[in-house]
Amino acid sequence: MEISRRSLPLNAMRAFEVAARHCHLRRAAAELGVTHGAVSRQVRQLEEQLGIDLFDRGGNRLTLTQEGKRLAQAVGDALDQLTEGALSVDPASLSGELVVAAPPSISACWLLAMIGDFNRSYPEIEIRLDNIQPMQRELPNEIEVAVCFGEPIAPKKVIRELFREKYGPVASPALLPGGGGGLEPSSLLQLPLIHDRHGRWTRWLANNGLGPREVSANLYVQDSYLGICAARDGCGVFLADRIEVSSDLRNGNLIALGGQTVEAQHSHYLVTEQPEVISARAQLFAEYLGRELGGGGGSDSVL
Amino acid sequence: MEISRRSLPLNAMRAFEVAARHCHLRRAAAELGVTHGAVSRQVRQLEEQLGIDLFDRGGNRLTLTQEGKRLAQAVGDALDQLTEGALSVDPASLSGELVVAAPPSISACWLLAMIGDFNRSYPEIEIRLDNIQPMQRELPNEIEVAVCFGEPIAPKKVIRELFREKYGPVASPALLPGGGGGLEPSSLLQLPLIHDRHGRWTRWLANNGLGPREVSANLYVQDSYLGICAARDGCGVFLADRIEVSSDLRNGNLIALGGQTVEAQHSHYLVTEQPEVISARAQLFAEYLGRELGGGGGSDSVL
DNA sequence: CCTTTATGTTGATTAAATATCACCAAGAGA
DNA sequence: TCTCTTGGTGATATTTAATCAACATAAAGG
Numbered sequence: 104m105e106i107s108r109r110s111l112p113l114n115a116m117r118a119f120e121v122a123a124r125h126c127h128l129r130r131a132a133a134e135l136g137v138t139h140g141a142v143s144r145q146v147r148q149l150e151e152q153l154g155i156d157l158f159d160r161g162g163n164r165l166t167l168t169q170e171g172k173r174l175a176q177a178v179g180d181a182l183d184q185l186t187e188g189a190l191s192v193d194p195a196s197l198s199g200e201l202v203v204a205a206p207p208s209i210s211a212c213w214l215l216a217m218i219g220d221f222n223r224s225y226p227e228i229e230i231r232l233d234n235i236q237p238m239q240r241e242l243p244n245e246i247e248v249a250v251c252f253g254e255p256i257a258p259k260k261v262i263r264e265l266f267r268e269k270y271g272p273v274a275s276p277a278l279l280p281g282g283g284g285g286l287e288p289s290s291l292l293q294l295p296l297i298h299d300r301h302g303r304w305t306r307w308l309a310n311n312g313l314g315p316r317e318v319s320a321n322l323y324v325q326d327s328y329l330g331i332c333a334a335r336d337g338c339g340v341f342l343a344d345r346i347e348v349s350s351d352l353r354n355g356n357l358i359a360l361g362g363q364t365v366e367a368q369h370s371h372y373l374v375t376e377q378p379e380v381i382s383a384r385a386q387l388f389a390e391y392l393g394r395e396l397g398g399g400g401g402s403d404s405v406l
Numbered sequence: 407m408e409i410s411r412r413s414l415p416l417n418a419m420r421a422f423e424v425a426a427r428h429c430h431l432r433r434a435a436a437e438l439g440v441t442h443g444a445v446s447r448q449v450r451q452l453e454e455q456l457g458i459d460l461f462d463r464g465g466n467r468l469t470l471t472q473e474g475k476r477l478a479q480a481v482g483d484a485l486d487q488l489t490e491g492a493l494s495v496d497p498a499s500l501s502g503e504l505v506v507a508a509p510p511s512i513s514a515c516w517l518l519a520m521i522g523d524f525n526r527s528y529p530e531i532e533i534r535l536d537n538i539q540p541m542q543r544e545l546p547n548e549i550e551v552a553v554c555f556g557e558p559i560a561p562k563k564v565i566r567e568l569f570r571e572k573y574g575p576v577a578s579p580a581l582l583p584g585g586g587g588g589l590e591p592s593s594l595l596q597l598p599l600i601h602d603r604h605g606r607w608t609r610w611l612a613n614n615g616l617g618p619r620e621v622s623a624n625l626y627v628q629d630s631y632l633g634i635c636a637a638r639d640g641c642g643v644f645l646a647d648r649i650e651v652s653s654d655l656r657n658g659n660l661i662a663l664g665g666q667t668v669e670a671q672h673s674h675y676l677v678t679e680q681p682e683v684i685s686a687r688a689q690l691f692a693e694y695l696g697r698e699l700g701g702g703g704g705s706d707s708v709l
Numbered sequence: 710c711c712t713t714t715a716t717g718t719t720g721a722t723t724a725a726a727t728a729t730c731a732c733c734a735a736g737a738g739a
Numbered sequence: 740t741c742t743c744t745t746g747g748t749g750a751t752a753t754t755t756a757a758t759c760a761a762c763a764t765a766a767a768g769g
Contacts, residue, residue, distance in 0.1 A: 113416035163716035170495035177491025188480025355661035466745035
């Protein structure tokens, strides 16, 4: 079977994406508002057209094959993009206010930069950004969506998982007279280290072949935002997320040092407390964040 | 109209994307293999469902509206992604060899990095990379696709426009004792400048408010690859494309200095000389490059 | 061990979406 | 003006997709 734009079985792909997300035809059918038989047929048709099995049909349970996973990912991303495209031309979603909230550290680290980009893409949407506490249980009424780090608590509902931090060491170029590009992890320990309350140095060192050891504390700060500020000011080396320091890396305020990046244990989430309907504006914002933060394209994106 | 995954009019969107690309229903119909009436209906349906005009219908000519352009872009990207997804699970496209060619400077600057990423995503596909001359007129037979800079000449056929360089000044941190992040464009002129045969400094300076002036030549090199090497070695400031120095920026070998980036006048293209059929492997490679280089997501992507 | 309740699959049928054909009105160009 | 091309549209035909109902199989409960 030839694969071209005109022969892509779009509806079958959508059905498959939903089925793949649930691994359960009846639930997928419910989401799509059709019967399970219809979904079964669509998935079958897609498998035949591609000439490959997308599900392992062990007994009467579905499991994605390797190829199925790959395709589901691609189709899911594509559908997200189509959704964003449709929303971005919907008059109802533009022109109006969107009230967002986040802990100050998140706002300062990356959310404001994202909001700036979003605003450039959709200048008709006015955004108000409020502060909340990191572990705040409930949100004021006027806040439509909020960003939090770690599983959201209490009555909040996850709209979207945004991204999982990947942290690696960064420092000011002023701290590294030699330019210090491919600095070895071990020689890092000669430099002053900046810690925040997440205490990630031990884990990072372990992941870079520097077995369990005491790390001397040179500077403690509360959160990553202050850690980045401290690193920028040449106080020492800080373990920072790649997204949070991207602009600093771009303009040379900070330099990424060697070693592998390590994934954080928790994710950032976009959450809401609204009972049912979230506005088209908020939906558009969610799609935008998802694309800019989560995706980037599977592998590392360029610059 | 509510916009959700289940209500997206996928087929209508595809028809619209083709129509938008041609701004011509009959040609779009030809590409889709249907009659123009069918396309007309699909586009109409989409406009009604979204509640917005996608085309200006002046007389009997079609022009995209602002919203139409935006949507067409999004839908086109999404369809590319779906195509890549479908290809990536197609047994015929995997397992086999793909012969690629490029001028050495392009290979060294960014193509090898892309091939590395591609190989990680699709380890089944073996790639052979050959050298060609930048202005080579014909390709050896065994080469299936090639990359070139500037409009391809002679019997080559463009498969895809890849990206247009955006160049800005970079230098080794060793050259900038102060860390020199937000260095003013004017103070740049105090540093030694590296030129390649494209002679971009004049244009860049003009675009950064430094009117027409003589720029002293400190070092001339043949192509951008050598320019980047020279900058890396601390010979001076070079105007480099963001993609070509992304890894150097990441690991601190180079630092991006201030000022606006400027678009090059020519693009990089993926071309072929094959009469008709390009292999599914090559198609997959084309989709991959297109996504990683061209898109990135409209605005600047994150690191 | 048998029963119950899930699962996904499939043939026949019905319903809906989509394409076609033929024709129209309107603008472009000679 | 005459001609050619554009896109739009009503009626019709075709193709595609969903439903319904029955079925096979596997897991869970008694």
